[in-house]
Amino acid sequence: MASITEKQVQMIEEKAADIRETIIEMLVAAGSGHTAGPLGMADIFAAFYFHILKHDPKNPTWDERDRLILSNGHITPVRYAAMAHAGYFPLEEAMTLRKFGSRLQGHPEREKLPGVETTSGPLGSGLSQAAGMAYALRMDGKTNHVYALLSDGEQDAGNTWEGAMFAGKNRLHNLTAVIDRNNIQINGMTEDIMPLEPLREKYEAFSWHVLEVDGHNIEAFCDAVEEAKAIFEKPTVVIAHTIPGKGIKEIEFDYLWHGKPPKKDEAERFLKELRTLRGKIKSEHE
Amino acid sequence: MNTLATPHNLAPGVLEGKPELLPTRDGFGKGLVEAAEANKNIVALCADLAESTRIHWFKEKFPDRYVEIGVAEQNLATVAAGMAAAGKIPFIASYAAFSPGRNYEQIRTTIALNNHPVKIVGSHAGVSVGPDGATHQMLEDIALMRALPRMTVLSPCDSTEARKATLAAAAYRGPVYIRLAREKTAIVTATDAPFEIGKASLVLEARDPEIGIIATGPLLYQALRAAVERQDDVAISVLNLSTIKPLDDRAILDLASRVKGIVTVEEHQIAGGMGSAVAECLAAHHPLPIEFVGMHDRFGESGEPDELIARFKLDAKGIGEAIDRLLKRT
Ligand SMILES: Cc1ncc(C[n+]2csc(CCOP(=O)(O)OP(=O)(O)O)c2C)c(N)n1
Ligand SMILES: [Mg+2]
Numbered sequence: 001m002a003s004i005t006e007k008q009v010q011m012i013e014e015k016a017a018d019i020r021e022t023i024i025e026m027l028v029a030a031g032s033g034h035t036a037g038p039l040g041m042a043d044i045f046a047a048f049y050f051h052i053l054k055h056d057p058k059n060p061t062w063d064e065r066d067r068l069i070l071s072n073g074h075i076t077p078v079r080y081a082a083m084a085h086a087g088y089f090p091l092e093e094a095m096t097l098r099k100f101g102s103r104l105q106g107h108p109e110r111e112k113l114p115g116v117e118t119t120s121g122p123l124g125s126g127l128s129q130a131a132g133m134a135y136a137l138r139m140d141g142k143t144n145h146v147y148a149l150l151s152d153g154e155q156d157a158g159n160t161w162e163g164a165m166f167a168g169k170n171r172l173h174n175l176t177a178v179i180d181r182n183n184i185q186i187n188g189m190t191e192d193i194m195p196l197e198p199l200r201e202k203y204e205a206f207s208w209h210v211l212e213v214d215g216h217n218i219e220a221f222c223d224a225v226e227e228a229k230a231i232f233e234k235p236t237v238v239i240a241h242t243i244p245g246k247g248i249k250e251i252e253f254d255y256l257w258h259g260k261p262p263k264k265d266e267a268e269r270f271l272k273e274l275r276t277l278r279g280k281i282k283s284e285h286e
Numbered sequence: 287m288n289t290l291a292t293p294h295n296l297a298p299g300v301l302e303g304k305p306e307l308l309p310t311r312d313g314f315g316k317g318l319v320e321a322a323e324a325n326k327n328i329v330a331l332c333a334d335l336a337e338s339t340r341i342h343w344f345k346e347k348f349p350d351r352y353v354e355i356g357v358a359e360q361n362l363a364t365v366a367a368g369m370a371a372a373g374k375i376p377f378i379a380s381y382a383a384f385s386p387g388r389n390y391e392q393i394r395t396t397i398a399l400n401n402h403p404v405k406i407v408g409s410h411a412g413v414s415v416g417p418d419g420a421t422h423q424m425l426e427d428i429a430l431m432r433a434l435p436r437m438t439v440l441s442p443c444d445s446t447e448a449r450k451a452t453l454a455a456a457a458y459r460g461p462v463y464i465r466l467a468r469e470k471t472a473i474v475t476a477t478d479a480p481f482e483i484g485k486a487s488l489v490l491e492a493r494d495p496e497i498g499i500i501a502t503g504p505l506l507y508q509a510l511r512a513a514v515e516r517q518d519d520v521a522i523s524v525l526n527l528s529t530i531k532p533l534d535d536r537a538i539l540d541l542a543s544r545v546k547g548i549v550t551v552e553e554h555q556i557a558g559g560m561g562s563a564v565a566e567c568l569a570a571h572h573p574l575p576i577e578f579v580g581m582h583d584r585f586g587e588s589g590e591p592d593e594l595i596a597r598f599k600l601d602a603k604g605i606g607e608a609i610d611r612l613l614k615r616t
């Protein structure tokens with residue numbers, strides 16, 4: 001059951017390439033920030049902003065919009081880049097990331113930038129907020145869907161599981177969580193710092209429907225999100241296996257790239273690499 | 287240099303505006319290794335921020351006494367409380383926004399009420415965290431921690447003092463909170479300056495002071511700059527209040543008895559912070575006009591550390607303006 005055409009997939013892949021380039025440019029301009037997480041989630045953010053979400057970039061507070069909650073706020077450059085490409089604000093503004101007076105705070109702030117939905121950065125509190133939104137929307141008979149984007153590192157936090165238990169108890173079928181399963185956190189690999197596996201079984205035990213996909217396979221990801229909508233008796237979590245730093249070989253899989261930006265000369269190299277990736281997308285779909 | 291004011295135990299270059307720079311978190315990292323060498327009951331726990339809290343120096347040296355907690359600050363505090371109950375002296379490290387920010391109640395009940403010697407180390411306090419923005423710039427931790435019965439609150443002014451504060455905390459019987467900063471800041475105090483929990487130190491002593499500045503944390507350097515810049519028109523003494531609790535009433539009242547007004551300086555909310563503690567003391571014993579330099583009921587935001595310190599009027603210039611306001615009132 002394909003929920004998406006090949007042409008759409010190609011369009012999203014190209015948007016993801018745009019987003020990756022913008023992320024690198026933003027981080028170099030900022031001189032600080034996180035690189036691995038944002039690059040790893042570029043495909044998923046492109047899928048959300050250019051296919052999955054019901055939203056209106058010109059009216060970020062539209063009542064009918066789906067809600068995209070980013071719990072792991074440190075990867076916000078990928079959200080800002082996706083929002084800029086989707087038309088929420090001009091691309092030039094993306095380059096003000098982390099600067100004084102910018103709406104693009106180092107960690108996203110609801111009161112600064114419309115469309116951000118909630119302030120985050122401190123990990124572990126996104127799933128509960130998303131569950132609260134889904135619960136309230138359902139109370140009012142609304143059909144907006146709530147998406148909670150989580151990292152694997154924040155599965156360490158008790159608050160995540162408090163939210164999971166609440167959502168399971170209340171059968172919040174209008175809530176879909178997506179976990180960026182990139183296997184890294186700050187101190188090292190997740191399975192060394194605080195093992196999460198078996199993650200699928202944990203969520204199943206908390207009364208969730210669990211799907212696992214390759215987070216860089218746009219078709220598979222969109223299909224999973226579509227399937228989640230069809231599950232009426234439970235909330236769904238999509239465990240998206242991603243490669244931290246995806247798209248730039250030097251960064252891929254390296255937890256040391258969690259929290260540092262590329263230097264100018266590195267960035268030039270990386271941008272070149274990303275441009276060759278773009279050629280690959282074209283040829284793959286020909 | 288001010289011929290009318292005498293410096294006490296200052297590091298070289300400070301009054302000339304050419305201090306050495308190091309982050310206070312480095313002093314903590316060094317102090318912890320030293321303390322641990324002397325006392326094998328010391329253990330260290332960290333919530334996925336080993337390098338940026340500098341607890342990784344301990345981890346490298348004593349891997350068997352280092353405990354990995356993951357991104358779970360509530361667990362960090364409570365596991366430490368349990369280990370303390372079983373005879374250990376745990377140091378727990380994270381960013382101040384998360385510990386004691388996230389795990390306040392766990393600290394309150396399982397550490398303070400239980401009276402366990404857990405040492406809570408909150409790094410990245412203040413707006414000088416910089417580009418990470420408001421979520422990571424902790425500005426309410428002094429208020430949280432000083433309101434807790436049994437808690438001792440230390441806010442070292444530089445890396446040198448942070449090392450000594452860590453050693454003193456390790457030797458101290460009860461729970462202690464140590465507040466640290468991310469950025470490199472001026473080494474203000476001399477290597478051999480005495481440090482004792484509960485003792486403030488007069489670092490600049492005017493012979494006949496009109497105004498007293500009481501500063502805590504790395505902004506002490508800005509306070510000294512302000513005093514030096516104004517030395518020709520106003521005599522100023524400067525007190526380093528590196529223990530916020532228990533408050534050194536005697537040193538504060540001694541300074542207050544000589545001056546017409548006090549300026550307090552801290553990288554923290556005015557509400558509930560060090561200035562509030564000073565105001566409580568002065569209101570009770572020796573009412574005096576006070577000007578509070580700090581964050582006035584607002585969050586920080588992204589920017590470069592120096593830029594933010596200046597924007598929020600926490601630098602020497604901002605302190606100078608507070609001095610002017612005070613002079614108008616006295
Ligand atoms: C409550 C809380 N504790 C600590 C941190 C500091 N921190 C930022 S990211 C991170 C963990 C990184 O793991 P993950 O979220 O999987 O990030 P990735 O490197 O995969 O992007 C930590 C501990 C935080 N942001 N919030
Ligand atoms: Mg991760």
